Amino acid sequence: MQGSSDDLESQKSHERLVLEWENVTFSVKSKKILQDVSGSVDSGELLAIMGPSGAGKSTILDVISKRTSATSGLVTVNGDAGADMSALAAYVEQSDALLGVLTVHETIRFAARLSLDATTPADAINDRVAAVISDLGLTEAAQNRIGNAVQRGISGGQKRRVTIGSALVTMPRILLLDEPTSGLDSRTSREVLTAIRNIARRHGIIVIASIHQPNWETFALFDKLLLLARGRTMYFGPTNQLDAYLRDGLGHPVPMHANPADHALEVTNTDFMSDPARREVHVDELAQRWTAYAHANGLGPREEDEHETLTEHNGTARYLTRGKRGFYAAVARNVHRTGILMERNVINYSRNLLAYGVRIGMYLGMGVMLATIWVNLAQTSAKVNDRLSVHFFSVAFLGFMSVAGIPAFLEERQVFMRERMNGLYGPGAYVLANSIVTLPYLFICVLLFAVICYWSIGLNPGAEHFFRFLGILFLAVYTAESQSAVVAAALPIFVASLAIASFLNGFWMSVGGYFIRAVNLPRFWYDWAHFIDFQTYAFDLLVFNDFHGITLGCATLADGSCFCDYPSSLIAQGQCALAGDDVLRALAIQGISFKLYACILLIIALVYRVILYLVLVLKRR
Numbered sequence: 001m002q003g004s005s006d007d008l009e010s011q012k013s014h015e016r017l018v019l020e021w022e023n024v025t026f027s028v029k030s031k032k033i034l035q036d037v038s039g040s041v042d043s044g045e046l047l048a049i050m051g052p053s054g055a056g057k058s059t060i061l062d063v064i065s066k067r068t069s070a071t072s073g074l075v076t077v078n079g080d081a082g083a084d085m086s087a088l089a090a091y092v093e094q095s096d097a098l099l100g101v102l103t104v105h106e107t108i109r110f111a112a113r114l115s116l117d118a119t120t121p122a123d124a125i126n127d128r129v130a131a132v133i134s135d136l137g138l139t140e141a142a143q144n145r146i147g148n149a150v151q152r153g154i155s156g157g158q159k160r161r162v163t164i165g166s167a168l169v170t171m172p173r174i175l176l177l178d179e180p181t182s183g184l185d186s187r188t189s190r191e192v193l194t195a196i197r198n199i200a201r202r203h204g205i206i207v208i209a210s211i212h213q214p215n216w217e218t219f220a221l222f223d224k225l226l227l228l229a230r231g232r233t234m235y236f237g238p239t240n241q242l243d244a245y246l247r248d249g250l251g252h253p254v255p256m257h258a259n260p261a262d263h264a265l266e267v268t269n270t271d272f273m274s275d276p277a278r279r280e281v282h283v284d285e286l287a288q289r290w291t292a293y294a295h296a297n298g299l300g301p302r303e304e305d306e307h308e309t310l311t312e313h314n315g316t317a318r319y320l321t322r323g324k325r326g327f328y329a330a331v332a333r334n335v336h337r338t339g340i341l342m343e344r345n346v347i348n349y350s351r352n353l354l355a356y357g358v359r360i361g362m363y364l365g366m367g368v369m370l371a372t373i374w375v376n377l378a379q380t381s382a383k384v385n386d387r388l389s390v391h392f393f394s395v396a397f398l399g400f401m402s403v404a405g406i407p408a409f410l411e412e413r414q415v416f417m418r419e420r421m422n423g424l425y426g427p428g429a430y431v432l433a434n435s436i437v438t439l440p441y442l443f444i445c446v447l448l449f450a451v452i453c454y455w456s457i458g459l460n461p462g463a464e465h466f467f468r469f470l471g472i473l474f475l476a477v478y479t480a481e482s483q484s485a486v487v488a489a490a491l492p493i494f495v496a497s498l499a500i501a502s503f504l505n506g507f508w509m510s511v512g513g514y515f516i517r518a519v520n521l522p523r524f525w526y527d528w529a530h531f532i533d534f535q536t537y538a539f540d541l542l543v544f545n546d547f548h549g550i551t552l553g554c555a556t557l558a559d560g561s562c563f564c565d566y567p568s569s570l571i572a573q574g575q576c577a578l579a580g581d582d583v584l585r586a587l588a589i590q591g592i593s594f595k596l597y598a599c600i601l602l603i604i605a606l607v608y609r610v611i612l613y614l615v616l617v618l619k620r621r
């Protein structure tokens with residue numbers, strides 16, 4: 001299948017690209033974080049961005065990738081300032097956003113599949129995945145899981161390589177790496193960068209990497225260097241001319257046996273100067289020296305004539321990466337990617353204890369708890385409140401437990417953010433895959449709970465009532481799960497999203513009509529909160545399902561009179577009993593339409609899913 005693999009790669013490579021940034025300035029308030037930074041990189045070249053901590057390395061990567069807009073200046077691809085960087089570039093951030101339960105091979109293979117057409121032969125994908133795994137020295141770890149909080153996995157350095165591999169395997173035209181070698185020893189750093197360089201050369205990929213203190217051999221793997229200090233350019237040009245600049249331009253020759261990269265950092269580092277004014281003057285002086293030297297020696301950004309030639313390629317960048325255009329092609333691509341994401345979610349949710357394992361245990365435990373505490377409730381008016389509490393508890397606490405899914409959701413969200421930024425798929429495919437694959441897992445949780453406790457408690461007998469109980473509870477739990485996902489999507493900090501989701505659940509419990517009858521709620525809350533509360537509908541439906549059509553016994557007092565805990569319509573007919581519908585009447589839910597309420601519950605769940613989509617459209621990080 002070598003032929004097909006080559007065809008596949010030739011779709012993207014062999015077309016020259018030049019990425020340029022001209023006079024880029026980025027300010028926050030009045031602070032200039034980048035000042036007039038210019039540079040360019042050609043297909044197949046590797047550019048290192050170096051500088052002391054806080055020099056602006058990550059910021060220039062963000063600007064080049066267009067994740068951050070420059071305050072002034074231009075970023076162009078083949079002269080085109082409108083080039084779609086999310087389609088052209090893959091960005092490897094400093095942190096590794098990976099799904100802990102997937103193996104190394106699965107992680108890289110899913111990334112490859114998400115980036116390729118549905119028609120790509122499996123052999124071609126496998127060849128590409130195997131090549132990347134081997135190039136990055138991950139062959140031995142290929143079948144090992146990444147690891148998470150509950151399961152130890154591969155090492156930090158291996159994770160770094162998996163993240164890089166997941167980007168490389170998509171064959172981006174531009175690869176941006178923020179600290180690709182952090183956590184790697186010097187030998188592995190060199191090997192990884194050599195692999196990246198080989199792939200970049202072979203496929204004409206532009207590589208830009210911010211890097212801290214590379215050793216000499218690693219530094220020599222780069223073609224160009226952009227050296228920054230306090231957001232200013234200290235050097236931009238071929239790595240092999242840095243020596244000459246330090247010697248002739250700055251008068252600081254590299255000492256014998258010293259690494260020019262270390263020496264350059266030493267000369268430009270102002271962090272330990274005690275006088276802040278002196279720091280600024282020093283950097284200013286170095287920036288001016290560089291400008292003069294670059295001008296005199298023809299170094300620095302691309303010359304005008306080359307610029308002219310490249311503008312002829314305007315728009316190629318977009319053409320190369322977008323594949324077939326048109327509405328139907330876009331729909332087909334999204335359906336294909338949603339399918340792959342669903343497949344990945346099935347693996348993730350099945351193996352991830354944090355996603356559903358813990359929750360299945362919790363729902364089982366709660367089922368046993370209800371089954372044994374509310375055991376065998378007598379069908380009497382004295383037990384009406386106990387029965388009501390079963391329904392309240394089921395809706396409120398099963399829903400509440402959806403917060404247990406937040407850690408797994410946050411892990412998934414981080415992976416989504418990385419893959420979305422790299423143009424693999426959008427929020428639509430992600431939300432659809434998450435919404436669909438969540439269904440069977442939550443259903444199993446609710447089914448286990450219901451089977452364990454329904455008959456043991458002695459709720460309204462009969463298969464129809466049981467299945468209604470199951471269906472309503474499932475819808476309620478799915479809605480609560482969707483609510484937790486919305487909160488965690490908007491506020492991706494575990495403790496904060498846990499607090500807000502818990503607060504919301506508590507709030508819905510308070511206005512749902514169980515603790516305080518709905519009609520007794522203050523109008524301010526009754527008029528809106530009670531009616532948008534999913535627990536209102538779920539609780540009313542469960543109560544209706546349980547009480548409608550049953551008869552509950554009442555107590556005969558010593559004087560022979562009949563006592564029911566709720567006003568009974570049956571006493572007047574000579575029966576010492578309470579109709580279930582009398583209870584529904586007392587709760588003001590005797591006339592509800594089962595179908596309407598179930599539809600409203602479903603609509604609330606769908607609204608949460610739409611909000612989840614909108615939040616993810618708006619949130620870029």
Ligand SMILES: Nc1ncnc2c1ncn2[C@@H]1O[C@H](COP(=O)(O)OP(=O)(O)OP(=O)(O)O)[C@@H](O)[C@H]1O
Nearest residue numbers: 028033051052053054055056057058059060210212
């Ligand atoms: N949005 C922002 N608001 C305020 N300050 C910012 C912002 N972005 C960056 N900075 C500041 O700009 C400077 C450069 O930040 P940047 O993260 O680009 O540096 P760096 O060279 O990547 O540093 P390091 O090597 O430590 O990661 C830092 O002082 C940082 O605090």
